[in-house]
Amino acid sequence: MQILVVEDEKRLAQALKQILTEQKYMVDVVYDGNDGLDYGLSGIYDVIILDIMIPFKDGFQVAYELRRQKIDTPILMLTAKDTIPDKVSGLNSGADDYMTKPFAPEELLARIKALTRRRGEVMLDETDFGDFNFNASTCELSKGAKSVHLNYKESEILKLLIANRDTIISKEDIITKVWGYDSDAGSNNVEAYISFLRRKLHFIQSSTEIKSIKKMGYRLERNDD
Amino acid sequence: MQILVVEDEKRLAQALKQILTEQKYMVDVVYDGNDGLDYGLSGIYDVIILDIMIPFKDGFQVAYELRRQKIDTPILMLTAKDTIPDKVSGLNSGADDYMTKPFAPEELLARIKALTRRRGEVMLDETDFGDFNFNASTCELSKGAKSVHLNYKESEILKLLIANRDTIISKEDIITKVWGYDSDAGSNNVEAYISFLRRKLHFIQSSTEIKSIKKMGYRLERNDD
DNA sequence: AAAATTTTTAAGTCTTTTTTAAGCTTGACA
DNA sequence: TGTCAAGCTTAAAAAAGACTTAAAAATTTT
Numbered sequence: 124m125q126i127l128v129v130e131d132e133k134r135l136a137q138a139l140k141q142i143l144t145e146q147k148y149m150v151d152v153v154y155d156g157n158d159g160l161d162y163g164l165s166g167i168y169d170v171i172i173l174d175i176m177i178p179f180k181d182g183f184q185v186a187y188e189l190r191r192q193k194i195d196t197p198i199l200m201l202t203a204k205d206t207i208p209d210k211v212s213g214l215n216s217g218a219d220d221y222m223t224k225p226f227a228p229e230e231l232l233a234r235i236k237a238l239t240r241r242r243g244e245v246m247l248d249e250t251d252f253g254d255f256n257f258n259a260s261t262c263e264l265s266k267g268a269k270s271v272h273l274n275y276k277e278s279e280i281l282k283l284l285i286a287n288r289d290t291i292i293s294k295e296d297i298i299t300k301v302w303g304y305d306s307d308a309g310s311n312n313v314e315a316y317i318s319f320l321r322r323k324l325h326f327i328q329s330s331t332e333i334k335s336i337k338k339m340g341y342r343l344e345r346n347d348d
Numbered sequence: 349m350q351i352l353v354v355e356d357e358k359r360l361a362q363a364l365k366q367i368l369t370e371q372k373y374m375v376d377v378v379y380d381g382n383d384g385l386d387y388g389l390s391g392i393y394d395v396i397i398l399d400i401m402i403p404f405k406d407g408f409q410v411a412y413e414l415r416r417q418k419i420d421t422p423i424l425m426l427t428a429k430d431t432i433p434d435k436v437s438g439l440n441s442g443a444d445d446y447m448t449k450p451f452a453p454e455e456l457l458a459r460i461k462a463l464t465r466r467r468g469e470v471m472l473d474e475t476d477f478g479d480f481n482f483n484a485s486t487c488e489l490s491k492g493a494k495s496v497h498l499n500y501k502e503s504e505i506l507k508l509l510i511a512n513r514d515t516i517i518s519k520e521d522i523i524t525k526v527w528g529y530d531s532d533a534g535s536n537n538v539e540a541y542i543s544f545l546r547r548k549l550h551f552i553q554s555s556t557e558i559k560s561i562k563k564m565g566y567r568l569e570r571n572d573d
Numbered sequence: 574a575a576a577a578t579t580t581t582t583a584a585g586t587c588t589t590t591t592t593t594a595a596g597c598t599t600g601a602c603a
Numbered sequence: 604t605g606t607c608a609a610g611c612t613t614a615a616a617a618a619a620g621a622c623t624t625a626a627a628a629a630t631t632t633t
Contacts (some may be wrong), residue, residue: 147521147563236390260515262561272593275563310610311591317613337600337609499579535621537581543623562620563588 125149125167125303126261129159129185130174130201139172139231146232149303156180163189163196167299170238174201197238252285253331253345255324268325276301277323280316284333284343295339317341349464350374350392350528354384354410355399355426360449364397367453372500374528375409381405388414388421392524395463398443399426411443422463456459473514476558477510478570480549502548505541509558509568518565542566 126143129135131154143150145172151168153159155178163171163185170187175182186198197219209264219235249258262273279301283292284326294313302308321333331345351368355361356379368375377392378384380403387409388396396414400407411423427445445459474483480491482509487498498506504526508517519538527533546558555571 232580260565262516262564272561276591311594314610315592315612317610321611334353335610501580533581536583539621540581540623542621546622560621 124170126235127159127162127168127171128152128154129154129163129171129177129182129194131177132174135174142231148235149305153301154178156182156185159185160188163194164192165304166194166196167304170235170265171196171198172201172235173198176202181235198235199238205217228344250285252288252343253329255327255329255331257281257285262321264327266327266329271323271326273320273323276316277320280313281320284341288343291336291340291342296340349394349524350376351460351534352387352393352396353383354379354381354388354396354402354407354447356380356402357399364456367456368460371457372525376528379403381407381410384410385413388419389417391421393421395460396421397426398422398423401428409444424459424463453518475510477513477568478554480552480554480556482506482510489548489552491552491554496548496551498545498548501541502545505538505547509566513568516561516565521565557570 124147126148128136128139128143128150130139130152133154136152136154140150140152151162153162157179159173159177159182160180162168163188173182173185176235177185180188182200183260186200189196189198199220199222201222219238222231222234236248249256249260255264257264257273257278259278262275262278264271264273264281280297282299283297294310298306298308302312317335324331324333332344332346334344336342336344349372351373353361353364353368353375353411355364357376358379360402361377365375365377376387382404383405384396384398385405387393389482398407398410402410404548406412407425414421414423422445423443425443426449427446430448438567444463447455447459454505472512474481474485480489482489482498483505484503487500487503489498489506505522508522510523519535523531523533523535542558542560549556550556557569557571559567559569561567
């Protein structure tokens with residue numbers, strides 16, 4: 124679950140990041156409207172927390188522009204308590220909810236939960252692919268009687284591979300989706316995990332392969348037997 | 349079992365909280381319709397007690413909006429005796445039951461019981477899981493002749509583990525369900541209780557294990573012998 | 574108010590995951 | 604056929620996450 128925080132007050136931005144990180148959200152922070160818009164346009168976030176008073180482009184403009192460009196990521200607007208916001212303007216510009224500063228961490232978390240729950244996140248539970256079965260709710264990868272446990276990153280990566288079954292997924296993509304937008308993981312990290320996954324696939328005697336396409340990425344390939 | 353109270357009269361809100369807390373319900377109290385709606389949307393409550401005359405958004409609006417957003421938590425409406433409510437309007441807006449103020453605590457508790465019973469939430473009294481038996485009404489955990497008493501939190505957690513037998517339940521989930529929505533319990537609290545539970549499971553010589561899946565949570569695992 | 578029980582906290586230990594880095598493979602192509 | 608870049612694998616170091624306790628604090632019971 125990835126969250127973008129657009130907030131220029133460094134201290135608040137830091138606090139937000141900490142609160143959210145503690146709850147296992149992946150958090151990216153940017154400090155002005157231009158970056159906010161750029162990052163938001165990537166479409167990879169599940170929620171955007173957007174302060175109204177930020178440099179270059181204010182929160183309303185950013186929200187409006189995002190909506191205009193068909194980004195429907197839920198937006199939670201932040202506004203100072205005294206500058207009582209024109210609520211309507213906030214919500215009209217495309218925000219889904221707003222919150223006045225200062226606020227309690229619980230309130231923030233509650234609102235985020237409300238925003239994310241609303242859009243029925245489909246938790247894929249169990250999938251068959253080729254000759255194996257992957258149960259995402261228990262992280263068990265199995266074929267026939269054999270089964271192995273996948274750890275967090277392994278299963279995230281396998282989920283991605285399965286979701287992209289018919290296309291090649293790049294290492295870059297894997298990094299941003301699994302490690303986060305601005306992590307400093309390199310391609311070797313992905314390679315290492317792919318290697319772990321291959322070993323486990325081999326262990327359960329699956330004939331499905333993780334094919335590597337030079338310079339492009341990976342693809343899961345059925346080899347039905 | 350979690351209950352949300354939406355009531356702006358501080359004194360009554362306080363009384364409700366006390367009555368309910370004594371019965372071991374987890375209670376959150378908010379004082380106006382906006383917060384009521386926000387909290388209600390979280391979907392974590394088993395019952396919402398909703399006064400009609402509250403600030404910002406009245407009870408009808410809140411109930412209506414909750415239903416519109418597919419939250420089907422049972423709602424118990426509160427209304428002053430003299431402002432004889434348009435009962436129909438209450439029930440039409442999505443409420444499941446209503447009660448006029450003032451009321452006797454027993455009546456409140458009875459209605460809550462009725463509401464929770466209605467949704468077939470099987471109040472499991474006694475369960476067998478794997479090789480042990482857990483009697484929720486006496487909090488006795490036993491296998492064969494051996495048996496131990498579980499305290500409140502231990503049994504709540506064990507109930508959760510049993511209810512989620514086939515999936516991993518996260519520490520966060522356990523915290524919100526057992527400690528409550530805005531508690532400041534941390535993951536170590538859960539870990540400590542899991543440790544207590546393991547010790548008791550071991551004490552009765554059960555071969556059922558509480559498996560821990562890093563970064564994900566816990567799962568109860570049968571090891572039938 | 575004492576005693577008993579439950580719950581929280583915190584520190585030290587242990588375990589698993591994640592990163593890193595070095596050496597090894599492979600295949601394209603000059 | 605030798606070179607090179609991209610990718611693979613692996614061990615071991617580092618970091619993160621969990622576990623277990625004992626003791627303190629809070630709560631409930633007597």
